[in-house]
Amino acid sequence: MKRNNVLIELGFEEIPSSYLKPGIDIWVNKLKHLLERNGIEFGKIEGFYTPRRYVVSIKNVSIDDSEKEIEITGPSVEIAKKDGEWSSSALGFVKSQGKELKDLYIVKKGKREVIAIKSIKSKKSLNNIFKEKIKATIESIRFPKMMVWEDSKFKFARPIRWLLVIVDNNIVYDIEIADISSSNFTIGHGILNRSKILVESPEKYFESIKNAYVIIDENDRRKIILESFNKFEKKYNLKIVNDSDLLDEVVGMVEYPVVMIGNFHNQYTELPDRVTATAMKQHQRYFHTIDSNGDIAPYFVVVLNMPLNKENILKNNETILKSKLEDAYFYYTEDLKVPIESRINMKKEIIWHRDLGTVYEKEMRIANLAKILSAKLDLGLSEELIRQISLHLKIDISTNMIRDGKEFTKLEGYMGRIYAEQLGINRNIAEVIEEHMYPRWAGDRLPISDNGALFAICDRLDSLAGYVFKYGIPKGSKDPMGIRRALNGIIDITLERKWNYDIMAIIALAFDNYNQSFNEDDIYNFVIERIKYFAQRENTNYDIINAVAALKLSDIYDIILRARVLHRYRYSKTDEFNDLVVGQKRVANILKNVKIDNRVIIRLFKDEQEKLLYDKSMQIKDEIDYNIKMKNYVEVLNSYFSLRPDIDKFFDEVMVMVDDKTIRGNRLGLMKHIRELFLIFADFSEIIIEGKNEISKK
Amino acid sequence: MYFQDLIFNLEKYWTDNGCVLSQPYQGEVGAGTFNPATFLYCIGKKDWKTCYVETSKRPKDGRYAENPNRMQQFTQYQVLLKPAPADIQQMYLNSLKFVGIDILKHDIRFVEDDWESPTLGASGLGWEIWLDGMEITQFTYFQQVGGVEMDIIPVELTYGLERIAMFLQDVDSIFDLKLQKGIKWGDLYREMEYEMCEFNFNESNIDLLFEQFEKYVFEVNGLLKKGLVFPAYDYVIKCSHTFNLLDARGAISPKERANTIFRIRTLSNKVAKIYLEKQDANEKK
Numbered sequence: 001m002k003r004n005n006v007l008i009e010l011g012f013e014e015i016p017s018s019y020l021k022p023g024i025d026i027w028v029n030k031l032k033h034l035l036e037r038n039g040i041e042f043g044k045i046e047g048f049y050t051p052r053r054y055v056v057s058i059k060n061v062s063i064d065d066s067e068k069e070i071e072i073t074g075p076s077v078e079i080a081k082k083d084g085e086w087s088s089s090a091l092g093f094v095k096s097q098g099k100e101l102k103d104l105y106i107v108k109k110g111k112r113e114v115i116a117i118k119s120i121k122s123k124k125s126l127n128n129i130f131k132e133k134i135k136a137t138i139e140s141i142r143f144p145k146m147m148v149w150e151d152s153k154f155k156f157a158r159p160i161r162w163l164l165v166i167v168d169n170n171i172v173y174d175i176e177i178a179d180i181s182s183s184n185f186t187i188g189h190g191i192l193n194r195s196k197i198l199v200e201s202p203e204k205y206f207e208s209i210k211n212a213y214v215i216i217d218e219n220d221r222r223k224i225i226l227e228s229f230n231k232f233e234k235k236y237n238l239k240i241v242n243d244s245d246l247l248d249e250v251v252g253m254v255e256y257p258v259v260m261i262g263n264f265h266n267q268y269t270e271l272p273d274r275v276t277a278t279a280m281k282q283h284q285r286y287f288h289t290i291d292s293n294g295d296i297a298p299y300f301v302v303v304l305n306m307p308l309n310k311e312n313i314l315k316n317n318e319t320i321l322k323s324k325l326e327d328a329y330f331y332y333t334e335d336l337k338v339p340i341e342s343r344i345n346m347k348k349e350i351i352w353h354r355d356l357g358t359v360y361e362k363e364m365r366i367a368n369l370a371k372i373l374s375a376k377l378d379l380g381l382s383e384e385l386i387r388q389i390s391l392h393l394k395i396d397i398s399t400n401m402i403r404d405g406k407e408f409t410k411l412e413g414y415m416g417r418i419y420a421e422q423l424g425i426n427r428n429i430a431e432v433i434e435e436h437m438y439p440r441w442a443g444d445r446l447p448i449s450d451n452g453a454l455f456a457i458c459d460r461l462d463s464l465a466g467y468v469f470k471y472g473i474p475k476g477s478k479d480p481m482g483i484r485r486a487l488n489g490i491i492d493i494t495l496e497r498k499w500n501y502d503i504m505a506i507i508a509l510a511f512d513n514y515n516q517s518f519n520e521d522d523i524y525n526f527v528i529e530r531i532k533y534f535a536q537r538e539n540t541n542y543d544i545i546n547a548v549a550a551l552k553l554s555d556i557y558d559i560i561l562r563a564r565v566l567h568r569y570r571y572s573k574t575d576e577f578n579d580l581v582v583g584q585k586r587v588a589n590i591l592k593n594v595k596i597d598n599r600v601i602i603r604l605f606k607d608e609q610e611k612l613l614y615d616k617s618m619q620i621k622d623e624i625d626y627n628i629k630m631k632n633y634v635e636v637l638n639s640y641f642s643l644r645p646d647i648d649k650f651f652d653e654v655m656v657m658v659d660d661k662t663i664r665g666n667r668l669g670l671m672k673h674i675r676e677l678f679l680i681f682a683d684f685s686e687i688i689i690e691g692k693n694e695i696s697k698k
Numbered sequence: 699m700y701f702q703d704l705i706f707n708l709e710k711y712w713t714d715n716g717c718v719l720s721q722p723y724q725g726e727v728g729a730g731t732f733n734p735a736t737f738l739y740c741i742g743k744k745d746w747k748t749c750y751v752e753t754s755k756r757p758k759d760g761r762y763a764e765n766p767n768r769m770q771q772f773t774q775y776q777v778l779l780k781p782a783p784a785d786i787q788q789m790y791l792n793s794l795k796f797v798g799i800d801i802l803k804h805d806i807r808f809v810e811d812d813w814e815s816p817t818l819g820a821s822g823l824g825w826e827i828w829l830d831g832m833e834i835t836q837f838t839y840f841q842q843v844g845g846v847e848m849d850i851i852p853v854e855l856t857y858g859l860e861r862i863a864m865f866l867q868d869v870d871s872i873f874d875l876k877l878q879k880g881i882k883w884g885d886l887y888r889e890m891e892y893e894m895c896e897f898n899f900n901e902s903n904i905d906l907l908f909e910q911f912e913k914y915v916f917e918v919n920g921l922l923k924k925g926l927v928f929p930a931y932d933y934v935i936k937c938s939h940t941f942n943l944l945d946a947r948g949a950i951s952p953k954e955r956a957n958t959i960f961r962i963r964t965l966s967n968k969v970a971k972i973y974l975e976k977q978d979a980n981e982k983k
Contacts, residue, residue: 013787014825016810051808145812147823149782149839149851158823159839161784179784191806194788253809284831302831306805313805316830319870323767330765349904352951354958359951398948405758405945409952463953480960481953 004168006042006058006126007202009186010138011162014051017252019143019157021218024049024056030137031056038129048216050255052190055216057202061167063126069118072097077106077113090115127172130165135177154178162187169201188212189255191306213256213307221257225250225303228259229287232301236261238289240301243281250285254305262318263299268325271332272418274411275401279324282407286321328408331400338399340423344391346398356466356514359397362459363390365513369458372509376501379450389432389455395420396433413437439489446496453493458506460486465510468518473526487530494556495534503527504554524554531559540567543688550683558631562682565633570687576641583647584684587675590656591668598669606663609653613646614670617677628680636681647674699798701863701877705751707797708775708857712749715789717777720750725932726939729754730776730856731815734931740780740843740852741970742977749777751859755939757898757946763884763891766871770894770946771887773859780852782839790827790837790855798866805830813838817938817962819845819970822854834862844970845963898946907947911940911958918965927973934965 028047043060074093143157165172175182185196280286347360367390396416417434435452720735730752760770808825824838873884921930
């Protein structure tokens with residue numbers, strides 16, 4: 001058996017940095033599986049990437065191409081023999097294997113007897129396996145966005161331009177993929193070395209590619225960059241803000257990193273920190289630096305992909321950054337010239353939405369909602385403060401910085417706070433201007449103050465009502481106006497603040513602001529759908545939310561609190577919990593389609609157990625009511641659990657649907673009484689018993 | 699090297715590579731992609747290679763002639779090759795050499811940019827090309843145009859001419875860009891930039907623009923009902939520019955902006971769809 005090294009390189013046009021690592025991980029895994037499935041042993045397998053190539057190196061691959069005798073089995077003897085003779089099925093079997101009837105014999109396979117033949121087969125060679133299967137492994141690499149570029153419509157992140165497969169010292173030719181076929185060359189650095197480099201062996205490959213200005217291991221590239229950072233930090237007495245996302249991105253943008261430090265005019269350090277940092281990072285992918293006071297320093301760090309003529313290149317980069325900062329400076333100084341009254345007036349001109357009025361009108365609607373909600377939450381905001389905050393809430397919407405439409409637009413809120421402070425607005429108000437923008441996306445930071453949270457919720461509720469009235473509730477995957485995101489934000493903030501309030505009441509006000517009515521059921525279901533989405537992130541299943549939502553509760557925090565307790569018991573006391581649910585399902589089933597007006601009349605109890613159940617339920621009713629009021633939900637569940645043996649026993653011993661109308665009525669009344677006792681907390685019959693094939697609607 | 703030499707060189711290079719020299723669009727467009735030579739002709743089954751200069755107007759980008767790099771009007775060189783050649787990256791790099799950029803002495807980078815023209819319903823994958831950190835070209839493999847999935851994938855190259863020329867002439871300000879002996883960009887366009895900025899930011903008539911916008915939309919739909927794709931498309935372009943003016947004037951909020959873009963895209967998509975249907979019908983004849 002021979003042991004060889006294998007090298008595979010897939011060459012492509014520059015793939016986005018963030019796609020590279022996940023893609024190569026998938027590919028290495030697929031290749032591993034391919035070898036394992038074919039019984040091929042191998043040593044170390046490693047994946048490397050640059051923007052222009054994936055490289056997989058597999059060490060010590062055992063290639064066994066010796067011949068082996070193997071046994072192939074066919075149909076059972078009953079089928080293969082008829083009246084002592086071989087049947088047509090037996091003949092078919094031997095023919096399919098290229099053998100004759102005389103080669104047949106009978107073997108035991110498990111409990112059956114089957115026919116078999118012996119055959120000599122050589123194992124598939126590695127070359128053949130690669131030829132047949134490499135394409136499929138490449139096809140299985142998925143990227144966030146994929147494209148087509150040639151007639152076969154092969155999908156990849158960017159066009160594939162070459163494929164090199166070397167097994168030991170042999171090139172595997174003619175593996176076809178998209179419009180290329182595998183050959184005997186690699187290509188070096190995307191600018192410095194674009195001509196074909198012939199390769200003979202894996203060892204030679206690593207040597208040639210290094211000489212062609214390609215460092216294939218991302219760890220090596222990262223090391224080079226970090227070492228340079230260190231050097232510059234010492235030399236310039238600065239700290240390079242090592243933004244790990246940016247570093248990851250840059251490592252995937254170059255094949256041959258060269259780090260340089262440049263500077264810009266001091267005047268631009270007067271800009272708000274995030275503006276300067278944004279100008280460097282967002283488009284240019286420069287690292288910004290801070291001095292010993294933590295202030296932005298007039299230096300930037302750039303990672304080049306070109307080792308030659310570096311000084312000239314640095315100068316050009318400085319010119320570009322200067323123009324970016326100049327632009328920001330223009331925005332900033334122009335924006336600060338506009339007095340606060342004009343900013344307010346401008347909002348009266350800017351349309352928030354074609355049919356939903358101006359930005360100023362939106363602010364006034366938000367003020368209405370904030371007044372009511374802050375009173376409900378007892379936040380102690382004066383009407384005057386609410387009016388002041390609302391008047392400035394969208395102060396930055398008319399500024400040049402935010403209207404930029406590119407990287408600076410993302411600073412909405414932050415710029416509002418900066419401008420407000422610069423224009424002399426009270427800090428408490430300025431803070432809300434920034435805070436009310438959060439969260440901007442799923443997982444973004446949340447407002448840190450009550451006031452910020454209040455206005456974040458009211459702004460989103462106003463958008464929600466306006467958009468729903470204009471476009472309806474989003475269906476399917478489409479949500480161009482971000483209605484779902486707005487509601488998700490409201491839920492996140494509410495839970496983080498632990499705020500109890502009736503969201504349906506505030507939504508009603510939000511619609512009132514537009515003089516619109518709305519379908520309460522639809523909106524309620526939409527809110528519940530988003531709560532389920534949230535609950536899923538805590539691993540709480542949708543049926544638990546259904547159980548709580550069946551009560552038509554509209555206090556988001558309360559719904560989640562109840563759901564959390566149910567979820568916890570479902571997994572900590574699974575058996576008891578399931579029994580409890582089953583009991584409530586039986587109760588609910590019995591009550592289905594029957595009309596009950598009977599109250600429970602104690603003297604009509606005929607059976608010991610029905611009386612017992614009733615007495616017990618009356619004993620715990622008060623404590624349930626009390627604990628619901630106090631939101632001691634664990635205690636509520638404990639009360640229910642204490643009733644469980646009596647419910648089970650009742651069903652074991654007592655028949656509800658007896659002929660006697662009076663007794664039946666009384667027992668149904670008891671069932672209704674029990675059901676109502678549980679419905680104070682949740683409708684347990686909505687909960688799915690796992691593993692029992694219960695089907696429930698979402 | 700004068701600014702026009704850059705144009706001559708690109709024209710020479712790409713026509714030698716088989717492109718038809720098309721002409722700039724006769725009205726206001728935000729990019730060369732709007733020109734029917736790209737937007738319409740890249741739809742359908744026929745091969746097509748073209749190159750042309752396009753004057754691009756982006757009202758919001760003006761800086762009253764105060765910023766050396768940003769103007770409300772600039773010049774693009776547009777190349778469209780359908781189908782995209784396999785060695786297109788090399789062809790592009792050769793074009794840079796051809797206009798006098800020593801690519802071995804600069805940091806040239808293909809940086810991820812999923813290009814999209816929201817108003818045209820066009821999108822593709824590719825890069826912006828960096829020259830020492832400066833974006834000089836947009837390089838895109840179209841996947842969809844006017845909402846129509848591309849059957850044969852075209853590649854679009856859009857060069858930013860002023861930037862490249864400034865680089866070649868080694869000047870820091872566009873106003874110093876040499877157009878011809880003794881004539882600089884600033885001599886010709888400084889006044890215009892200032893006045894256009896006054897118009898774009900302060901003087902354009904918002905009510906008139908809103909009114910025009912709605913009438914243009916109406917016109918597109920009417921023309922399309924009659925199957926008149928080319929004039930309908932002219933009015934889509936007018937919608938787009940009118941929207942850009944409203945946007946520069948600050949007359950619409952970010953959310954309403956998204957909404958208006960969506961309306962224009964709907965029109966572009968209708969144009970593209972009907973154009974494609976007519977192409978298919980012609981083929982069957």
